Each structure stands twice: as C-alpha cells, then as structure tokens.
Amino acid sequence: MINDFKSAVDAANAEMTDPEQHRVVAAGSDQTPRFEVYHAPFSVCSHKVRAVLLEKQIPFISHEMKMNLVAHDAPCPDNYKPGYVRLRLRAGDSQALANGFTGQSSVNSQGLDPCVVPTLVDHKKLRVIVDSARICAYLDNETSSPDLVPSDLAGAMDGQIALIDEAPHVGILYGAHPDTDKRPSVIVQGLTGVHDRKLTHLKRLIAEHRDAPDLQRAYAAKIAKEEHAKGFIKSASSMADAHMRMRAHVAALEQNLERHAKPWAMGDGYTMADIFWSVSLFRLKWIGLGSLWENGASPRVTAYVERAFARKSFQDAVVNWPRSTPPTPHIEDTATYAQHLHTAWRAMGLRHAS
Numbered sequence: 001m002i003n004d005f006k007s008a009v010d011a012a013n014a015e016m017t018d019p020e021q022h023r024v025v026a027a028g029s030d031q032t033p034r035f036e037v038y039h040a041p042f043s044v045c046s047h048k049v050r051a052v053l054l055e056k057q058i059p060f061i062s063h064e065m066k067m068n069l070v071a072h073d074a075p076c077p078d079n080y081k082p083g084y085v086r087l088r089l090r091a092g093d094s095q096a097l098a099n100g101f102t103g104q105s106s107v108n109s110q111g112l113d114p115c116v117v118p119t120l121v122d123h124k125k126l127r128v129i130v131d132s133a134r135i136c137a138y139l140d141n142e143t144s145s146p147d148l149v150p151s152d153l154a155g156a157m158d159g160q161i162a163l164i165d166e167a168p169h170v171g172i173l174y175g176a177h178p179d180t181d182k183r184p185s186v187i188v189q190g191l192t193g194v195h196d197r198k199l200t201h202l203k204r205l206i207a208e209h210r211d212a213p214d215l216q217r218a219y220a221a222k223i224a225k226e227e228h229a230k231g232f233i234k235s236a237s238s239m240a241d242a243h244m245r246m247r248a249h250v251a252a253l254e255q256n257l258e259r260h261a262k263p264w265a266m267g268d269g270y271t272m273a274d275i276f277w278s279v280s281l282f283r284l285k286w287i288g289l290g291s292l293w294e295n296g297a298s299p300r301v302t303a304y305v306e307r308a309f310a311r312k313s314f315q316d317a318v319v320n321w322p323r324s325t326p327p328t329p330h331i332e333d334t335a336t337y338a339q340h341l342h343t344a345w346r347a348m349g350l351r352h353a354s
Contacts, residue, residue, distance in 0.1 A: 002126065005126045008083075008087050008128075009087065012038070012063075012081075012083040013083075014083065015084060016063060020064075021063055021065075021066070021078075022061065022062070022064075023061075023062050024059065024060075024061055024062070025053070025054075025059065025060055025061075026054065026057055026058065026059045026060065032061075033058075033060050033061050034059075034123055035058065035121065035123070035139070036061040036121040036123070037049060037050075037061070037062055037118060037120055037121075038063045038065055038079075038087075038118060038119040038121075039063070039117050039118040039119075040064065040065045040067055041321055041322060041324040042324060042325070042326065043118065044105075044280070044283050045105060045116075045118055045131075045132035046117050046132070047279040047283075047318045047324070048132045048133075048136055048276055048279050049118045049135050049136060049139075051275045051279060051313055051317040051318060052139050052140065052148065054316050054317045055146070055148065055275065055313035056140070056144075056145075056148070058139060058143055065078040065084075065117050066078045067079065069191075069194050069198060070194075072197065074197075076205070079117055080201055080222075082205075082209065082215055084119075085115055085215060085218050086214060087119060087121075088112070088114045089214055091112075091130040092112040092114065092130065095107075095112045096111040096112070097111050097112050097113070097218065097222075098110045098112060098221060098222075099225050100224070100225060100228050101171075101225055101232050102168065102171070102232075103168030103169075103170055103171020103232060103238070103245075104165075104166050104167070104168050104169075104170065104171070105170050106131070106162075106165045107130065108131070108166075109166055112130065112131075114221070115202075115222045118130075118132055118135060119135075120135045120139070122142070132165070133161055133162075133165045133276075136272060136275070136276075137149065140272060148271050149271065150269070150271065153266050156266065157271065157272060157273055160265060160266065160273040164249075164276040164277060164280050167245065167280055168242040168246065169283055171232060171239070172239075172242050172246060172287060173191070173287065174194065174229065174233045175232065175239045175242070176188070176233075176239065177239055177240070177243050178236035178239055182287065182289065183287055183288060184288070184326065184327065184329065187287075187326065195226050195230035196230070199223060199227070199230075202222055202223050205219050206220065206223065243289075246284065249280070250284070250292040250298055253265065253277060253281075253298075253304070254298040254301050257301065258300055263304075265277050274311075275313075277304075277308065278308040278311065278318075279314075279318065281293075281304075281305055281309075282318060286325060286328050286330060286331060290330060293305065
C-alpha cells in the first residue's frame with residue numbers, strides 16, 4: 001500500500017517539470033514535511049488552504065500547478081494531466097463526478113471535479129484529500145493549536161463554511177454581469193474563449209487515453225462540466241442570479257456581525273470561518289464588487305474587511321503570495337495598477353488594449 005501510494009504521488013509530481021513549482025514552505029525542522037499541497041496561486045480554494053497552513057504554521061511541500069488557460073497556444077494544464085487526475089480520484093472512491101455547473105465549486109453540492117485544485121497529500125496516514133473545505137477541516141483536526149474550529153462552535157461553523165463554500169465565485173470570475181462588467185481587463189480578455197481552450201485539451205486527452213477507464217470517466221465528466229459552464233456564463237439570467245447570490249452572501253455576514261456585535265464572524269476569536277470569509281471578500285473586492293459593502297452599504301462588513309485583510313497569515317497566503325493576485329484597479333492605486341497591468345499582459349502573451 002505504501003509503495004502504491006508513493007508511486008501515485010511521484011507520478012503526479014513528475015508531470016510538473018519546472019523546479020520552481022516545488023518548494024518547502026514554513027519548514028521548522030530538517031524533517032520532510034508530512035503534507036504536500038497541490039494548488040494554484042490565483043485559485044480561491046487554494047487561498048483558503050494556504051491561509052490555514054500559514055495561520056497554523058504547518059510546514060508543507062508546495063506544488064504550484066500551471067493552469068495554462070489564458071494563452072491560446074499554452075501547453076496542457078498541469079491539473080489535467082493523468083498522474084494528477086489519478087491522484088485526485090484516489091480521494092473520491094465511488095463519489096459522483098461533477099458534470100454540471102452552477103457557478104460554484106463545492107464538492108458537497110457539485111460532485112468531485114478530478115481536474116482542479118487544491119489537493120492535499122498526507123504521508124503519515126497515506127491519504128489524499130480534495131475540496132478546500134474538507135482539506136482545511138482535515139488540517140485543523142490533524143495538527144496542533146491554534147484550533148480554528150473550537151468544539152463549542154463546530155455546529156454553527158459548519159453552516160458558515162457551507163454558506164461561503166457555495167458562493168458562486170467561479171461563475172462571477174468567468175462570466176460578466178449582464179449590465180456592467182467590472183472585472184479587471186486582463187481577466188476579461190484572458191478568459192475570453194477559455195472554455196473552448198479547456199475543451200480542446202480535454203478532448204485530446206480523452207482520445208489519447210482510450211484504454212484507461214478511470215481517465216475516460218474523469219475526462220468525460222470534466223468535458224460535460226465545461227460545456228455547461230460555457231453556456232452558464234453566456235446566460236444573462238444565470239449571471240444575474242450569480243450576482244444576486246453574492247449580494248445575499250455579503251448581507252448574511254452583515255446580519256451575523258450585527259447580531260453578535262463581536263469582531264469576528266463567530267465572535268471574539270479568529271476561526272476557520274474568518275479565513276473563508278476573508279478569501280471570499282477579497283476576491284469580491286478584487287473583481288470589482290467591493291460596492292456590496294463599501295460606502296455605507298454594509299458598515300460592519302467594511303470594518304470586518306479591514307481587520308481580516310490585515311491578518312498576517314492572510315497577507316502571506318493571498319495578498320503577497322507570488323502571482324496570487326493579478327493587478328486590479330479595484331485594490332491598487334491607478335499608477336501602480338497601470339504599471340503592473342502591462343507586465344501581466346506581457347507575461348500572459350497578450351497585447352494590452354490601449
């Protein structure tokens with residue numbers, strides 16, 4: 001069993017050939033870290049996992065997956081490659097695979113997508129864990145203080161995590177609001193036609209692996225999901241509904257903070273719920289939806305954001321993690337944004353719109 005597990009991990013790692021994709025983070029001793037984490041700098045779900053790891057100061061081996069979905073002639077995304085897909089399938093057993101799209105990414109509501117991040121490997125227990133909510137809970141249960149899910153708050157915490165986990169972040173990133181699109185221009189152009197590029201890679205992979213039933217099942221489900229996603233972002237009603245759900249999402253936090261009049265989502269202490277809320281609100285701010293709470297719209301959320309975004313672990317895991325936050329006019333000042341934008345466009349192989 002140990003050799004089989006190690007072989008599966010080694011196969012996934014061998015597919016990432018750039019040495020800079022692999023590094024040890026927060027190592028406190030000479031021992032090899034217990035955990036390996038497969039993630040992507042810009043991924044919201046990866047943000048949650050990195051924030052938990054850094055809040056709890058857990059050493060880990062970081063594998064940064066190259067998603068390769070912006071440039072039209074980019075190589076196959078690392079998260080589509082057979083070794084990595086098979087590694088994720090080890091966590092799903094007979095679980096239904098995601099083959100539809102609602103704008104969400106929760107495994108609980110959507111099913112397992114074998115071609116996404118993040119993924120956690122636990123070498124002590126020879127386990128693979130997928131889905132950011134499950135990974136974060138697992139890390140908290142398996143490691144020492146701080147306890148991010150206190151036992152007396154566990155029930156209420158489940159509700160908070162589910163609320164955040166089911167917010168349609170994927171939908172509002174890939175698609176535009178039917179009336180006004182506030183997404184940063186580098187994302188608007190970079191994601192135009194992204195589902196066609198995904199499908200091109202996936203259809204090639206499913207044709208190349210006709211004799212592998214596990215990969216056939218995985219790629220077929222992923223193709224169906226991306227076909228649905230392509231239709232979702234083109235639907236004005238679907239996108240309007242996604243934005244309406246985000247408005248309700250922020251309103252729920254405002255009501256919660258008003259009800260208990262404490263600094264954090266669950267009361268006086270910083271918990272897992274705050275990590276999830278911080279990531280969610282930062283993405284909304286980055287995408288241009290800070291107006292959902294700013295300028296008096298939700299004053300308690302506004303004050304909460306100032307506290308949450310200043311947290312060192314959040315700054316290290318999200319704000320300052322390399323390539324984690326592409327330039328946006330909604331967070332940086334205009335001059336800095338313009339400078340960073342040109343750099344980002346060049347890095348993506350795109351021509352900057354004048």
